[in-house]
Amino acid sequence: MGFKKLINSKKALSLVAAFMLIGTNVLMAQGTGADPKAADSTSKADMWLGVGYYVLLVLLACVIVAVVGKILRVYDLSLRMQGKKGMNWNNIIGVICLIFLVVSMYGVYWSFTVQGNMILPESASAHGGKIDFMFWTTTVITMFVFFITQILLWVFLFKYRGSDKRKGYYYPHNNTIEKVWTIIPAIVLTILVVFGFFTWRTVTNTDNLKNDINIDITGHQFAWEIRYPGKDGKLGEVNYQLYTPNNILGVNFKDRNSFDDQKADTLVLPVNREIRINIHAQDVIHSVYMPHFRVQMNAVPGLPTFFKFTPTITTADMRNRLDNPQFEYLLYCNKICGGGHYNMQKVVRVVSEAEYENWIARQKPYLTDQIKKELHLADASQPNKVAENRIALNN
Amino acid sequence: MSTLAVHDHGVAGHDHDHEHHHHDTFITKYVFSQDHKMIAKQFLITGITMAVIAMLLSILFRIQLAYPDKNFPLLETLLGRFAPNGRLDPQFYLSLVTIHGTIMVFFVLTAGLSGTFSNLLIPLQVGARDMASPFINMLSYWFFFTASVIMLSSFFIQKGPAGGGWTIYPPLSALPKAMNGSELGMTLWLISMVCFIASSLMGGINYVSTVLNMRTKGMDLWKMPLTVWAFFLTAILGVLSFPVLVAGVVLLIFDRSFGTSFYLSDIVLNGKIMPYEGGSPILFQHLFWFLGHPEVYIVIMPAMGISSEVIAVNSRKPIFGYHAMVYSLIGITTLSFIVWGHHMFVTGMNPFLGGVFMITTLIIAVPSAVKTFNWLATLWRGNIRFTPAMLFAIGLVSFFISGGITGIFLGNAALDINLHDTYFVVAHFHLVMGSAAIFGMLAGVYHWFPKMFGRLMDEKLGYLHFWLTFICAYLVFFPMHFMGLDGVPRRYYAMTEFPAFNRWLSVNTFITWAAITAALAQIAFLYNFIHSIFFGKKTTQNPWNANTLEWTAPVEHIHGNWPGEIPTVYRWPYDYSKPGHDADFIMQTTPLSETMSSNLPHDFEDNPAGLQQYNEWAKTQRSSEEVK
């Protein structure tokens, strides 16, 4: 019996070796031939060779599994023939469970230390600090539960693996224990809820501060438009029906506040100033996501939204802290919005107050000459186009 | 029992006679069958087919994420215009993600899971000859089948399948010009879902009425196995929430095809001012998640029921805290109707409302925690038999813990600001719902395979299948948490446009290979499943030494389930390893009078006559011992 096994496995081994050799050859050949400019027929042939190689590999894996299965069966039979019991799978699996526990705990540890270090840096906004604190509190509590329960699970599996000699312990219920483990999670969750509720309420507070900067961000497929309020600190009204290729936001220039509005390519923010971003969408839902500031709010057509926050770390400062001179804060879309969803970003730059003043002074007005021309034309030809439209729709 | 039950019984009896005269043709036996066991198999096989398709779709888009810069000529050969030059088209990528999600959530884990096991087990475990309405049951399957065909047919149209994500938020899904996936493909999606919901409602109504009206003698509610409880509550949940999705979908169809503005307002698309006014996209989200959240529990509850049963049987121990298990299921059912807003914290919904949803959401974690602890307590001091079914049930517990814990983060509105729509959410729901429910389903397949096909599956292949799938699932989803915490958004076709995400590329490649390995591991299952149907070892009547009624039915399937009278039930289903009894299980059909030595006063709770008898017996027993 033992010999048979040996032969079997030798055969398998040499098969593996042979396949590997052929396979690498095929793959190498394909590596050079897969140049997109190469003649179509040869690359097609190479492609099928590559596919064939992988299919063979899978088949080979199946054969190996089958062979191992046969070996196990033969081994089991031989045990039985010698009058012993067959393989004890309860023991085998029990041990595997224990091994799995140890290896997976190491894996979790590795993941936490390596990938856990790749997560976002500390929050660069005032409210974000509160969110981070909440996050770490939740992490500590839940990880405690995670480790306890997973360890119990896998240790129980090993410890109470089946045997003919024992019987299970008839233990249908215990009201005290059940109450305890209903009430304890309830208390812990209550704490988290209360804590979270107040954090949430402060983050989403709606009272208006006097000194905040109002900025409009409008999403459309597939870009963001940024509009600053200009000297008066007030943004002019928008109406989607006023859309023209030049005035893509549909700013209403009957509103005086719009005259000094400015257009920008980058979202530049002065550090430590309260910012209110007003969020619009023109076609489908988008989402303004600035993870470094712990800011996210959907941009919904027909439903203007906003988010208030205070940046606390300048871009330059963050570059130093991260030791990464290329670092930029980003704003990107985080709600599926079509084919270009994956590339809808704006750079966000947090600068000192002085730099901000300097920068904002250089931004172009939204009311360009083209728009002015357009407006005059419109006024001349169709004096009350907008108003008429309105009336028609209201009927 | 109600008169209805008696009436139904009569009808079933009549059918029975009928059957003897006219032999089943191929069509009535295998195609338009009205037998619940055959319908269960139809659901299972369709479900598995859909699962394999959805899995292959996921491999396609995982390849894109792992190798965003490479061309794969094979892809062009397979997909043609959807993968020009061997690279997936960005819009087609979104279609793949959408159809993958839709098929997995609805077609596999709702219809495939509930459809298979509710159909198979409800009549067999409560002791009924068939479903309340076998005809509606048959319709339910055929509506499901139609829905599947329509959903898949969208791959063969010019612009490809729906692409707005499985949540199909308008306006994206409402404006055909917004993306390829919002054209005809979306129409097909909507039609398919309407058929699907019809199927689901017909099934649900049948399950509820069968459980309520057709239980055998002695089978009161508190003697039902947890599987039946779970299927029953799931069906109620579905019947109450799916109609709301129909409403949402019908309004969306109106917006798409008849120019209404339920969800649309203030829209300029590609430079064209659209005439819609006064609608609200948020309305759709409310309607969708009013179903959508219960839906995730529709998916997990049957899996929980199956696992509870499998864990009890294979630990050779009663399930710990049977009443608590039922009450927590009821709690989850009720609460799941009032938490939907946690999917909408940052949609512009009133923040105060968000606060309220956060409170309800974290409450729902309590019954979930209780279930977990009770499973652990069931394993404690058990005599655990590692069948493949048992391993998969354990896998469910492990996944449910890992994924449930991240729910605590997401349920917290303040934390969700930064986590919403990132890979953290992807990790959360693939563990707690995706993997856990699939494992519950597989546990069910391995456990009840002998009941369905009269043969046994190969255990060793089952072990291989379990370990490979289990480990790979963790390898796939665990790293995603950290991507989410780094702000990597879901539903991105490629991360290459963001230099900051470059460092995740190696992780993405790793995840893809883990996913491919997991997919290959399913060969072990498929081979085992198909091979065992035809060549598996013949099973005995009760291969797992379980207590429940289905194992009193003969191995050979007969119409009406039991040849003679339906057995009567005398006890709860979890008398495993009861002290004083020689075997380590006592079937539900064994009267207490036959097991005097193992009875407990508790067994006679609402049976004073029995208690008195028992006390007398105990007294004589004691006195005879004294004599000795």
Ligand code: HEM
């Ligand atoms: C411990 C209890 C749970 C809590 C507190 C919880 C909380 C949440 C929250 C707040 C979200 C929204 C995240 C976001 O989009 O930003 C979410 C997403 C999700 N959860 Fe859970 N969850 C829990 C358990 C479950 C269970 C048991 C399932 C399924 C069986 C599930 C399935 C899902 C799914 C499918 C999504 C994603 C939907 C999507 O956006 O595509 N969750 N969960």
Ligand SMILES: [Cu+2]
């Ligand atoms: Cu987007």
Ligand SMILES: [Cu+2]
């Ligand atoms: Cu939910």
